[in-house]
Amino acid sequence: MEEAGAPDVAAPEVEAATKNLVFNAAERLFALHGFQNVSVRDITAEAQVNLASVNYHFGSKDALLFEIFRRRTAELNRERARMLHEANDRHGGAPPVREILTALMAPPLRWLAPANDRRISLQFLIRARSEGTEEIRQSLSGDVSHLRRFSDALIAASPALPREEVYWRLHFVLGMIHQNRFAELDRLNVLSEGTTHEDDVDALLTRMVDFAEAGFTR
Amino acid sequence: MEEAGAPDVAAPEVEAATKNLVFNAAERLFALHGFQNVSVRDITAEAQVNLASVNYHFGSKDALLFEIFRRRTAELNRERARMLHEANDRHGGAPPVREILTALMAPPLRWLAPANDRRISLQFLIRARSEGTEEIRQSLSGDVSHLRRFSDALIAASPALPREEVYWRLHFVLGMIHQNRFAELDRLNVLSEGTTHEDDVDALLTRMVDFAEAGFTR
DNA sequence: AGCGAAGTTGAACAGCTGTTTGATCCGCGC
């Protein structure tokens, strides 16, 4: 997936070095401690840059959060859309439920892999989704076009189901995905006394798709 | 607001009136706007009490949050434990998966009903679970005894499944439950163009249990 | 070399935060 010599994951385009430092430090701290618990001073200290850098490069702390959210969301949705597109190609435009669910679940689970740089990005996204500012919340409810691609595909693949039933089940599936936060995974580890291994993302993907597909096509 | 004579839901035991005012106002504001976005001044203004009331009656803002969380969690878990107990009685100590899942899901869904005073309490709990303080997070990972009752019952009801598989599926089910936040339900309504009605909690319960049971016993 | 824009810096700003304090009020038992 990654190549040696590739530019920093955070910013493919060439930009000011400190801007990227701020971006990455902020994403990391937001993901670990939450937006409200991280101050601009925390970010600039972590990035080892001047305090004013955040406002100079991003305008405001809120704008910084939103820019991270926007970029990561676009990246994640792009991967999902590509997988859905490939599934369409393989099945003449009408892929089965299992492949649609896989396209929805595989990208975030890949990001969750321990060796992946994007593990922290996924945690950021999950956190931003529930703790984000009003701007982020509006962005989430406003842009349903991405999600609609999946709901439409699921409706087409489930001719026996009423549409609203499909929406509900998609809602449940999204809940399964968003449950993969550090805190919840920790609790799962405590409960299972360490027998669950979320690091094996391939096994986890199979597990999740099995569960969701069974719920969808019961 | 409430019928005369009925004791306040928030505090069955007799306590100082302003303490209850603070408790209820704080729960409401926390549920609607998040812990960090609500100041002590917001709470005392909403409750129409003096600013110092929070520290006088609860010690600190964090302690207030934790007390609300503790009480609501205890109430919710009590309902769940009672339903599991009744399912045990009905089935000689070995209830089927569907009844265990119902015991887990029905109480929070009942709280979600629009006419229910506890609708706001459920939103508070879901929010506190993901945005809460370190104390709340430790309380969640530390006290697995409540959840263990359900995982043990599910293991007994699923003899063909490896234990860790049961833990994972329980994890997914909890994700389905926690997905029922205002923001996520709003997005669902936008996506479905208003055809989903979360107010019909009985239908929602059936839907969720159907989905979860199919995933569990596939 | 020299100009101008872009970037960086330290310092300061006003505002809001949770918490504390000491005074005052209220109701109840003696």
Added chain:
DNA sequence: GCGCGGATCAAACAGCTGTTCAACTTCGCT
């Protein structure tokens, strides 16, 4: 009536917040 403990009050506290500003440096281009 008196006193006492709990409850309420206005006021102030110190600390942290995001943001701004003007001075300074760095860099690219002619």
